[in-house]
Amino acid sequence: MTRFLIRRIPSVALVLVATSVIAFLLPRLVPGDPAAVVAGPDASAETIAAIRTELGLDRPLVSQYFDWIGGLFTGDLGQSLRFNRPVSELIGDRLVSTLELALLSGVLLIVFGIGLGILAGSTRSRWARVLVEGTNTGLLAAPPFLVGLLLILLFGVAFRVLPTSGEVAVLDDPGIGIQYLILPALALALPMSAGVARLVQTRMLAVRQEDFIDLAVSKGVPPRRIDVRHVLRNSLGPAVVAIGIRFGDLLAGAVVIEAIFARNGLGQLAVSGAQSADYTVVQVLIVGAVFIAVIGQLLTEVVLAALDPRVRLG
Amino acid sequence: MEDTAHQVPETGRSRRPRGGGAWSRYASALRTPKGMAAAILLVVLIGGALLAPVIFPGGYDQQARGALQGPSGAHPLGTDEFGRDILVRTVYGLRTDLSLILTAVPVSLVIGTLLGLAGYVSKPLGAVFQRVLDIILGFPGLILGIMIVLVIGTGWLALFLAIAVAGLPGFGRMARGGLLSEEQREYVLAARVLGVKRSTIMVRHILPNVVDPLLVQASVFMVIAIFIEAGLSIVGLGINPPNPSLGAMLNVGARYVQTLPSYVIGPGVMLLLLALAFTLLSDALNQAATRR
Numbered sequence A: 001m002t003r004f005l006i007r008r009i010p011s012v013a014l015v016l017v018a019t020s021v022i023a024f025l026l027p028r029l030v031p032g033d034p035a036a037v038v039a040g041p042d043a044s045a046e047t048i049a050a051i052r053t054e055l056g057l058d059r060p061l062v063s064q065y066f067d068w069i070g071g072l073f074t075g076d077l078g079q080s081l082r083f084n085r086p087v088s089e090l091i092g093d094r095l096v097s098t099l100e101l102a103l104l105s106g107v108l109l110i111v112f113g114i115g116l117g118i119l120a121g122s123t124r125s126r127w128a129r130v131l132v133e134g135t136n137t138g139l140l141a142a143p144p145f146l147v148g149l150l151l152i153l154l155f156g157v158a159f160r161v162l163p164t165s166g167e168v169a170v171l172d173d174p175g176i177g178i179q180y181l182i183l184p185a186l187a188l189a190l191p192m193s194a195g196v197a198r199l200v201q202t203r204m205l206a207v208r209q210e211d212f213i214d215l216a217v218s219k220g221v222p223p224r225r226i227d228v229r230h231v232l233r234n235s236l237g238p239a240v241v242a243i244g245i246r247f248g249d250l251l252a253g254a255v256v257i258e259a260i261f262a263r264n265g266l267g268q269l270a271v272s273g274a275q276s277a278d279y280t281v282v283q284v285l286i287v288g289a290v291f292i293a294v295i296g297q298l299l300t301e302v303v304l305a306a307l308d309p310r311v312r313l314g
Numbered sequence B: 001m002e003d004t005a006h007q008v009p010e011t012g013r014s015r016r017p018r019g020g021g022a023w024s025r026y027a028s029a030l031r032t033p034k035g036m037a038a039a040i041l042l043v044v045l046i047g048g049a050l051l052a053p054v055i056f057p058g059g060y061d062q063q064a065r066g067a068l069q070g071p072s073g074a075h076p077l078g079t080d081e082f083g084r085d086i087l088v089r090t091v092y093g094l095r096t097d098l099s100l101i102l103t104a105v106p107v108s109l110v111i112g113t114l115l116g117l118a119g120y121v122s123k124p125l126g127a128v129f130q131r132v133l134d135i136i137l138g139f140p141g142l143i144l145g146i147m148i149v150l151v152i153g154t155g156w157l158a159l160f161l162a163i164a165v166a167g168l169p170g171f172g173r174m175a176r177g178g179l180l181s182e183e184q185r186e187y188v189l190a191a192r193v194l195g196v197k198r199s200t201i202m203v204r205h206i207l208p209n210v211v212d213p214l215l216v217q218a219s220v221f222m223v224i225a226i227f228i229e230a231g232l233s234i235v236g237l238g239i240n241p242p243n244p245s246l247g248a249m250l251n252v253g254a255r256y257v258q259t260l261p262s263y264v265i266g267p268g269v270m271l272l273l274l275a276l277a278f279t280l281l282s283d284a285l286n287q288a289a290t291r292r
Helices: A002-029 A034-039 A045-055 A061-074 A087-122 A126-141 A144-158 A174-207 A211-219 A223-260 A266-275 A279-307 B002-015 B020-031 B033-055 B086-121 B123-138 B141-152 B156-183 B186-193 B198-234 B246-256 B262-291
Strands: none
Touching: A002 A061, A002 A279, A002 B123, A002 B141, A034 A045, A061 A279, A087 A126, A087 A174, A087 A223, A087 A266, A087 A279, A126 A174, A126 B262, A144 A174, A144 A223, A144 B198, A144 B246, A144 B262, A174 A223, A211 A223, A223 A266, A223 A279, A223 B141, A223 B198, A223 B246, A266 A279, A266 B141, A279 B123, A279 B141, B020 B033, B020 B262, B033 B086, B033 B262, B086 B123, B086 B156, B086 B198, B086 B246, B086 B262, B123 B156, B141 B156, B141 B198, B156 B198, B186 B198, B198 B246, B198 B262, B246 B262
């Protein structure tokens, strides 16, 4: 396990270094003087000069980069240009909102994805299978924001049972908080779970054709046990990979979902940062998002090994 | 006996002159039920978008008397927060969306293919481009868009670039995959032994064989491109107001969803129709490409 993780260091490092360099260079790619863009049209020369110093634009490029990276490692994420507060504070304020959303939709993604997949892969009734497959195909084609709008129209407008705008922290008030959280989390999880379900289903159908299933049947293993111990266990690998890979998409999707449901999370911070040229904030968020996506993929491989003893990490 | 034997090559030649095979195959894709539905939908959508200035000569920013009016005879989908007709703006929004995807996706297709085929000219160059494509692939779709907006600001160009760049890895990998498998085929080896020029082998033998999967990928990516536009516009990083796009309308419409659901339903349905048309097209093309 440790050896496996060590072996993966070079490729993970390449992605992270490339991302950090790109994120670092972004404000420097802005046509004209980025400091002037930040300062706005009627800023005085002193203000622009102060922002130049804050962005570190007056020093050599390479030392700017290493200062910035060093800051990321030591927890100094820089100063927001718009709010005049440390970036770490801004992120801290909004982290819980996005974390709640990501956690619940992650759970829903696993439950619906694997649940729907098992249903479609093992149902003996033809109608049930057609129904599940139909839902699946419909969801597969729709991106999270369309599912979100549909959920709003359904549960917020046609039947006013759930709030569709704003948020209450689940930790502050679990009862109310979950009401605000459930629709956005569903909107984010459902389309992705369709892809996972499809994988589980096709794998289950394929595994059912394998020789060891015939052997188990002829041995007299009860059908339920065959389904759970033999078919299912051998079908979950691709689903785990699919869920792990979608971790990055989950974060990217959260940006849109937060906008539709008027939640004040990290996605909104990134969007408002991009709108108001708040470079220091967006740079940190980009590196953070890619970092989390990479970690998600690493974890995926570890889980995969735990599930299938044939895959040995090392 | 002799007659038929004589006729076969004759008809074969007359039916498909050079390159005719591919075209008749694509035409047959459009004759399947899926292809037919895709063609009809696309003709209606593109036709409607092109004719928008003729059908609605008032333009998309003509204001009526009341703002946020419900659906009525004069305004089938109601009016928006400035009293502009939502149906008219939806059609003009479709125009914006089509102008984006029908330019950005072909550009992405050509550049991505060139990056993917670069390995044929120089092996190290091909490997470098693959690395670059891998890194692009590492950025989840919307984050790529946010980065581009950060550098050049919001607007049509940012969306165009976001779509074009996001498509590069898909096209590049597909082209490279095709190149690597075709390069090993006997007919390519034979052509090389016969002393055919490398550039000729590329253009005459390899390229025609990677075009099919690339075209399927292009129509699949049209759908993704539509959703990239919508995603970026919904969060407010898309087309600048007052210009309409389907995503930009959803951005504002979501605020009024309680009072005026048609503000979201109109552009939303249009978005789905557009996505459906290209999904059907890609299915039909895929069938035609694998059938031969």
